[in-house]
Amino acid sequence: MKIQIKSSLNLALKANCLVVAIKPAKKLGTQQSELNTLTGGLLNRLQEAGQFSAKQGELTCVPAPEGLNAKQLILLGVGSEKKLDAQTVREISDKLASSFKAADVEDATLELSALVAKSDIETVARHTAEAITDSQYKYLKQPKAANDTKPKKEFKLTLCCADRKQIAAAKKGSAVGLAIGNGKTLAKNLGNMPGNVCTPTFLANQAKKLAKSHGLKVKVLNEKEMSDLGMGSLLSVSKGSREPAKLIVMEYKGAKNKKEAPHALVGKGLTFDAGGISLKPAGKMDEMKYDMCGAASVFGALLAAAELELPINVVGVVPSSENLPDGIANKPGDVVTSMSGQTIEILNTDAEGRLILCDALTYTERFKPQTVIDIATLTGAVIVALGHQTAGVMGNDQGVVDDLISAGDTSLDHAWQLPIKDTYKKQLKSDYADLANIGTPGAGTITAACFLSHFTEKFRWAHLDIAGTAWGGSAGKRATGRAVPVLTQYLIDRC
Ligand code: BES
Numbered sequence: 001m002k003i004q005i006k007s008s009l010n011l012a013l014k015a016n017c018l019v020v021a022i023k024p025a026k027k028l029g030t031q032q033s034e035l036n037t038l039t040g041g042l043l044n045r046l047q048e049a050g051q052f053s054a055k056q057g058e059l060t061c062v063p064a065p066e067g068l069n070a071k072q073l074i075l076l077g078v079g080s081e082k083k084l085d086a087q088t089v090r091e092i093s094d095k096l097a098s099s100f101k102a103a104d105v106e107d108a109t110l111e112l113s114a115l116v117a118k119s120d121i122e123t124v125a126r127h128t129a130e131a132i133t134d135s136q137y138k139y140l141k142q143p144k145a146a147n148d149t150k151p152k153k154e155f156k157l158t159l160c161c162a163d164r165k166q167i168a169a170a171k172k173g174s175a176v177g178l179a180i181g182n183g184k185t186l187a188k189n190l191g192n193m194p195g196n197v198c199t200p201t202f203l204a205n206q207a208k209k210l211a212k213s214h215g216l217k218v219k220v221l222n223e224k225e226m227s228d229l230g231m232g233s234l235l236s237v238s239k240g241s242r243e244p245a246k247l248i249v250m251e252y253k254g255a256k257n258k259k260e261a262p263h264a265l266v267g268k269g270l271t272f273d274a275g276g277i278s279l280k281p282a283g284k285m286d287e288m289k290y291d292m293c294g295a296a297s298v299f300g301a302l303l304a305a306a307e308l309e310l311p312i313n314v315v316g317v318v319p320s321s322e323n324l325p326d327g328i329a330n331k332p333g334d335v336v337t338s339m340s341g342q343t344i345e346i347l348n349t350d351a352e353g354r355l356i357l358c359d360a361l362t363y364t365e366r367f368k369p370q371t372v373i374d375i376a377t378l379t380g381a382v383i384v385a386l387g388h389q390t391a392g393v394m395g396n397d398q399g400v401v402d403d404l405i406s407a408g409d410t411s412l413d414h415a416w417q418l419p420i421k422d423t424y425k426k427q428l429k430s431d432y433a434d435l436a437n438i439g440t441p442g443a444g445t446i447t448a449a450c451f452l453s454h455f456t457e458k459f460r461w462a463h464l465d466i467a468g469t470a471w472g473g474s475a476g477k478r479a480t481g482r483a484v485p486v487l488t489q490y491l492i493d494r495c
């Protein structure tokens with residue numbers, strides 16, 4: 001998408017599609033009066049005919065409006081000012097964006113000052129840009145690469161501010177919205193790809209492409225290299241698959257001081273999770289191609305950070321594997337040794353995410369990170385607790401957890417904290433190893449995080465369980481691109 005910001009709206013300008021946001025009011029405002037006069041009383045007529053009352057999200061499209069030089073005019077209702085918070089602004093922008101998509105609009109000029117009430121122009125510009133990028137997303141069947149799916153024509157968006165003073169804020173907001181939107185597009189593409197295309201090797205190649213196009217440093221560790229590091233837990237998962245595991249490491253260095261400690265993002269990259277010997281039921285098993293959405297959100301957030309040229313250092317670490325049943329696959333009761341030296345009794349081979357993440361977390365120690373966030377489609381239990389609306393967040397540092405929750409609120413990609421207390425940690429006791437990979441019944445999302453907490457003692461850490469938010473819900477069988485917004489905002493807030 002190409003974005004242009006203008007200081008004021010000239011109603012008579014030549015435009016493909018002109019959108020004017022309108023507040024409900026007994027008397028027309030200055031701009032509304034002007035529009036009304038130019039169009040020979042269009043607003044009055046629509047109002048009298050009961051066709052437009054500026055209700056929240058109301059859209060009235062006028063083709064070839066008399067008196068204007070626009071091919072079409074869209075009147076966008078903003079509803080009561082009291083309700084105009086960022087969430088409502090986003091809902092209204094989503095409606096507008098879907099109408100663009102439905103009518104094949106690819107060039108629009110927007111006057112959205114009426115949306116500025118509880119949130120500022122920066123927020124309005126941001127959510128509009130993100131909403132349009134979101135709605136323009138189209139998954140192409142059988143793409144050869146994640147960046148194969150760009151829409152043919154680039155959307156041309158012109159945002160008009162009320163005055164010059166707002167230009168800088170609108171520019172900033174729309175740039176953030178666009179970068180997050182682009183990051184989500186990449187995450188959605190990777191997530192939606194079938195498991196036979198998006199393998200660990202494919203993900204590693206995508207990382208190399210992303211590194212090339214966005215100036216990142218990339219390194220991919222193969223199984224031999226992981227074995228030399230002692231990653232017995234991660235490798236026990238990939239043993240049952242013909243696709244070799246990869247540990248993908250991407251570094252974005254935006255800080256002035258290239259040696260400044262980075263923030264680390266560690267994403268679960270299970271390109272297909274059949275459950276292993278603890279095989280999952282057949283119904284909906286196809287959805288386990290999405291078990292790499294944590295990894296996809298790391299790719300997306302790195303892309304956004306690079307596009308925004310954030311002045312910080314970020315390292316993305318993605319352990320990637322399949323989890324399949326096989327003659328040499330993990331068996332319940334097997335004991336493996338992790339890179340940290342701790343031994344793990346695998347009581348359920350379907351609790352594999354934590355087995356690959358624990359070694360990736362130990363590996364991350366070498367970057368001496370300021371903070372570490374891991375992102376994983378880790379437990380079905382988080383869907384029971386929080387549905388598809390909210391991600392679960394847990395950690396060993398309340399500051400990091402709070403920062404993530406706040407970034408989620410700003411970006412409207414919400415997360416809610418669950419407690420990880422010592423009483424839950426007891427549920428992971430094993431008779432045969434330092435830890436079992438599943439807890440006794442109850443609190444499945446928390447015991448999964450407790451497991452990870454044994455591998456994060458050397459840094460400030462938080463864990464996002466996105467099993468409910470990464471796909472499904474109102475998105476249907478489609479990846480959502482979440483946690484890209486919350487992660488990107490978290491990084492912006494660290495600058
Ligand atoms: N990838 C799944 C989690 C999952 C399940 C995400 C359903 C979305 C929908 C994970 O690897 C898994 O299988 N977790 C198990 C853990 C259990 C064996 C302790 C689960 O949640 O059932």
Ligand code: MN
Pocket residue numbers: 273275323349350351352353
């Ligand atoms: Mn599993």
Ligand code: ZN
Pocket residue numbers: 270273291350352353377378
């Ligand atoms: Zn899994």
